[in-house]
Amino acid sequence: MPTLFKKIREVKNYITSLKCDGNKSIGFVPTMGYLHEGHRRLIRESKLQNDITIVSIYVNPLQFGPAEDFERYPRDLERDLSVCAEEGVDAVFAPTDEEMYPEKPLVRIEIEGLTDIMEGAFRPGHFSGVCTVVLKLFNIIRPDRAYFGEKDYQQLKVVQRLVKDLSIPVEIVPVPTVRDEDGLALSSRNTYLSPEERQSALALYMSFLLAEKLIRSGNRDPEQLVGAIRDFISRHEHVKRIDYVEIRDEELRPVKEVKEGDRILLAVWVGDTRLIDNWRVGDAQV
Ligand code: AMP
Numbered sequence: 001m002p003t004l005f006k007k008i009r010e011v012k013n014y015i016t017s018l019k020c021d022g023n024k025s026i027g028f029v030p031t032m033g034y035l036h037e038g039h040r041r042l043i044r045e046s047k048l049q050n051d052i053t054i055v056s057i058y059v060n061p062l063q064f065g066p067a068e069d070f071e072r073y074p075r076d077l078e079r080d081l082s083v084c085a086e087e088g089v090d091a092v093f094a095p096t097d098e099e100m101y102p103e104k105p106l107v108r109i110e111i112e113g114l115t116d117i118m119e120g121a122f123r124p125g126h127f128s129g130v131c132t133v134v135l136k137l138f139n140i141i142r143p144d145r146a147y148f149g150e151k152d153y154q155q156l157k158v159v160q161r162l163v164k165d166l167s168i169p170v171e172i173v174p175v176p177t178v179r180d181e182d183g184l185a186l187s188s189r190n191t192y193l194s195p196e197e198r199q200s201a202l203a204l205y206m207s208f209l210l211a212e213k214l215i216r217s218g219n220r221d222p223e224q225l226v227g228a229i230r231d232f233i234s235r236h237e238h239v240k241r242i243d244y245v246e247i248r249d250e251e252l253r254p255v256k257e258v259k260e261g262d263r264i265l266l267a268v269w270v271g272d273t274r275l276i277d278n279w280r281v282g283d284a285q286v
Helices: 008-020 037-049 077-086 126-141 150-165 188-192 195-216 222-234
Strands: 003-005 026-031 052-057 091-093 145-149 171-175 239-248 263-270 273-280
Touching (some): 037 145, 037 171, 052 077, 188 273, 195 222, 195 273
Parallel strands (some): 003 091
16 A cells, blocks of 8 residues: 555655655656546556656645536545555655645746636636646655646646746656547546436547548648537537637647647537547547
8 A cells, every 4th residue: 555645744754755765766646536547547657767656636626616516526535545556656645625725825827828728718727726736746745757647738738838937846747648448538527427428528539530530631721620620529419518629739839730749629518527638630540
């Protein structure tokens, strides 16, 4: 079993002892728990590259809007601890809200052109909350490397820019999205979906394949491609609303003509569940 820490002071002491003990390299995997195969992939990557792997499990209230799913977000620490044990995680940091935020943090982090688009436009304050918790966790854990999934591509780009602009001494390691056999990107939020909704949710993945086909047949116009993706997705039952579909370059800048390496990013409501997914153009042979 990994050692479980709930207190900042205790995990800090543990880290200090690791640093004194031959300066062990520390890999860090921040999560909100309810661990699945996607998280396991991050953990395995960290295990390969570091002496010690630490996982944090914390549903960060700062990154949820008032009308969002903070209360109903799935939580199961016991199960998460056994997943971590199976994967050979060394330590788990699972603080309470009082431990993390004895006072409401007043700091606000914004990254121009990055935290105000797509997820940031539809979830005001979301990335400020993400940046605050990530920076705080980095200061507590002081990792050599930290692992982030491409599943949350915009979050990955935000964290990379935060680290770059503030010279935070950590290497950010991106990990490709893990999907179910039928293509649905794994997410703790998939547990909200009924079997019928889950079937409709496949439209997200299928729309990426459709876009690949159109791109290969010579359509490189982002507006037309976005239109085709929207049409395709909205034809599916249970699809309540599309928040956005965008095609941007690798660094999330707008594009005039779509090329290999660009990203298709989207957020769609299936029933009462908001799903996000993204795709690197050129990743499917269709
Ligand atoms: P979460 O617990 O959803 O906040 O995710 C914690 C980390 O796992 C983030 O860096 C996510 O991007 C990553 N992650 C979540 N789902 C997946 C997935 N299906 N494939 C790869 N990484 C993922």
